[in-house]
Amino acid sequence: MRRLLPALGALLAVLSASPGAQAQHRARPRSAQSTLQASLSQDMGSIGGASSALVVDLTTGQTLFSDQADTGRLPASVEKIYTTSTALLRFGPSSTLTTSVLEGKGWLGKQGIWHGTLYIRGGGDPTFGSAGFIQYMYGGDGTSIQSLAAGVRRFGIHGVLGRVLGDQSYFDSLRGTSESGFQFDPYMEGALSALAFDRGLSGSSYIAHPAVYAAQQLISALPAAGVKVSAQAGSGVTPQGAQPVAAVQSPPISRLIAMTNAPSDNFFAEMLLKGLGARFGAGGSTASGAGVVIGLLSRRFGIHPKLVDGSGLSYADSTSPSQVVTVLTKLRSTTPSGTRWRWAARLERCRMR
Numbered sequence: 001m002r003r004l005l006p007a008l009g010a011l012l013a014v015l016s017a018s019p020g021a022q023a024q025h026r027a028r029p030r031s032a033q034s035t036l037q038a039s040l041s042q043d044m045g046s047i048g049g050a051s052s053a054l055v056v057d058l059t060t061g062q063t064l065f066s067d068q069a070d071t072g073r074l075p076a077s078v079e080k081i082y083t084t085s086t087a088l089l090r091f092g093p094s095s096t097l098t099t100s101v102l103e104g105k106g107w108l109g110k111q112g113i114w115h116g117t118l119y120i121r122g123g124g125d126p127t128f129g130s131a132g133f134i135q136y137m138y139g140g141d142g143t144s145i146q147s148l149a150a151g152v153r154r155f156g157i158h159g160v161l162g163r164v165l166g167d168q169s170y171f172d173s174l175r176g177t178s179e180s181g182f183q184f185d186p187y188m189e190g191a192l193s194a195l196a197f198d199r200g201l202s203g204s205s206y207i208a209h210p211a212v213y214a215a216q217q218l219i220s221a222l223p224a225a226g227v228k229v230s231a232q233a234g235s236g237v238t239p240q241g242a243q244p245v246a247a248v249q250s251p252p253i254s255r256l257i258a259m260t261n262a263p264s265d266n267f268f269a270e271m272l273l274k275g276l277g278a279r280f281g282a283g284g285s286t287a288s289g290a291g292v293v294i295g296l297l298s299r300r301f302g303i304h305p306k307l308v309d310g311s312g313l314s315y316a317d318s319t320s321p322s323q324v325v326t327v328l329t330k331l332r333s334t335t336p337s338g339t340r341w342r343w344a345a346r347l348e349r350c351r352m353r
Contacts, residue, residue: 037065054069058328074318080264120166129144145214162231165215170278189267193210197217209235301331
């Protein structure tokens with residue numbers, strides 16, 4: 001992913017070892033600590049002056065190395081720590097994101113034929129797409145259009161005559177973040193939409209009308225599920241009071257966090273950020289989501305980084321090693337979610353610009 005440029009600086013956070021490490025811990029030999037400090041000083045010197053670092057032993061709380069640890073830097077993908085920890089604490093580890101099909105105007109006639117409009121409404125699930133794409137990209141861990149089509153059939157609909165409309169209104173219509181002028185950004189490796197199908201991409205190009213495209217994909221998937229279709233695809237907003245037909249759930253938030261942090265997935269991070277804004281902020285926008293993250297970091301951890309996105313792509317982001325380590329240490333030690341987040345994140349050494 002972009003921004004992982006080790007020559008520009010580094011953040012190092014040392015996490016504790018096994019659960020029994022506290023009892024087994026012995027004082028670190030002075031010579032070993034001096035060797036560590038000398039080695040890191042040499043590394044920092046070779047990186048250059050625009051770098052900061054902090055190394056902490058979380059078993060003892062001892063600072064083992066510090067170099068301008070309170071200086072704000074461009075966080076790059078380390079910023080995902082803030083996005084995903086907020087997602088875990090606000091959503092909860094077992095929460096999921098829902099993609100659903102709902103009835104619009106129409107009626108269910110003889111032989112289970114639906115006459116009228118169906119809506120496919122997105123809930124910001126970054127894994128939503130075709131079964132083949134999910135298998136290729138995520139090893140099968142995601143939410144498929146085939147499962148949603150099967151749910152329509154289980155509801156009792158055997159055929160559709162009318163329209164299938166995609167509803168992406170849970171998020172705003174901006175495909176990127178401020179770094180790209182909110183336009184599609186190839187470095188994000190996806191196009192943001194509450195109803196993004198296959199990451200909102202078709203090959204290397206982004207899908208200009210993701211809601212319509214998702215509706216088309218549902219129309220294409222229904223026959224294999226046993227539902228005959230003669231319908232046109234379009235986009236619209238699901239009317240209030242629309243009755244549910246079928247719904248599929250994303251992997252749990254704890255799993256989405258692992259899928260975000262371990263590969264440093266910019267698209268997942270920005271989708272989670274908009275989801276935070278939609279659920280807990282003023283709406284499904286990047287700015288709203290960033291506000292939710294900043295608010296939690298201030299209230300929960302007492303830190304005040306500058307964040308304008310969720311992935312760290314923006315050059316306007318700024319945070320310090322001490323702020324990042326504060327989140328890592330406090331999350332781990334003060335909440336039962338800390339252990340789950342630590343293992344989900346798999347970030348024991350994090351690079352930072």
